[in-house]
Amino acid sequence: MIPEEFKLDNQLCFRLYTASRLLTQAYHPLLSEQGITYPQYLVLLVLWEKDAQPVNDIAKRLHLETNTVTPLLQRMEKEGILTRKKGETDARQMIVSLTKKGSGLRRKLADVPSTVGSAVICDSVTPDTAHDLFRMLDDIIKTLSEKQ
Amino acid sequence: MIPEEFKLDNQLCFRLYTASRLLTQAYHPLLSEQGITYPQYLVLLVLWEKDAQPVNDIAKRLHLETNTVTPLLQRMEKEGILTRKKGETDARQMIVSLTKKGSGLRRKLADVPSTVGSAVICDSVTPDTAHDLFRMLDDIIKTLSEKQ
DNA sequence: TTTGTTTATATCGTTCACGATGCAAATATA
């Protein structure tokens, strides 16, 4: 017999991993329509909030390393969604700014949050109870990101 | 001003994605010590529960497609962790079985669940409240996996 | 000023994920 803690059903990480993948898949048809991926959508969310940010700020906001974000941004630059140019005050920085196409995607993707949101609503997760879930996930993220 | 639902902070998927990645990173030092990755650890959990399963059963258990699982298993076979051989009743199937090394890893990874578990404990997620989180995640997974 | 250290970004290699496609074995239908 296997010890309880070795059972897949007992693993938090597996649930997070699966829920994350499945929910990302729910975004896919909506995003691919505009030729972008989910991580690219996250970059857009960050830049829609505040345009013209250095790579590092974007990476920090997404809890990603620059070696993940840099190629992501390069692909998005190639698609004409954003531009990357050297910082004027600090020449090490690369300032990432939205192009017309990039900021225009905000309107074209306007329905994404509500469309995906309604797909996740189930017995235990409704707009009401989502708050509890958010709090727990934020706490996990905070605890783990402080360990690095 | 940006509509509320477009703010990164309001996105469930981003939280799941981040929490999943950070928690997987917490597994990394423990798993790499034995030369395996987190998805490979998941395969081991499945096979420790029940040895000698076809590729399809493993994929279904992990909510992954076979085109993800097949290369994963091939790498694990090359590492001598498992074997893959054609099914006797159904020649299309590939039956995956643990080697001595593969089942031996169970003892060597015995401390992983408790070690990682204690790293996630924070104010809002304790062994007590984890149950609520599990229920919500299971519900999300169930809802989304039924949509395919 | 020279040297050393930190910081910001980039490059490389490996391993997932996953859509699209291919193929052979099994099964259903004609």
Next chain:
DNA sequence: TATATTTGCATCGTGAACGATATAAACAAA
């Protein structure tokens, strides 16, 4: 029994993630 369809797995291409490493600019110390 032929033919068509489904099933199980594999291959391919692309885009993440991420550890390790590199490079140049900024900054600190000698």
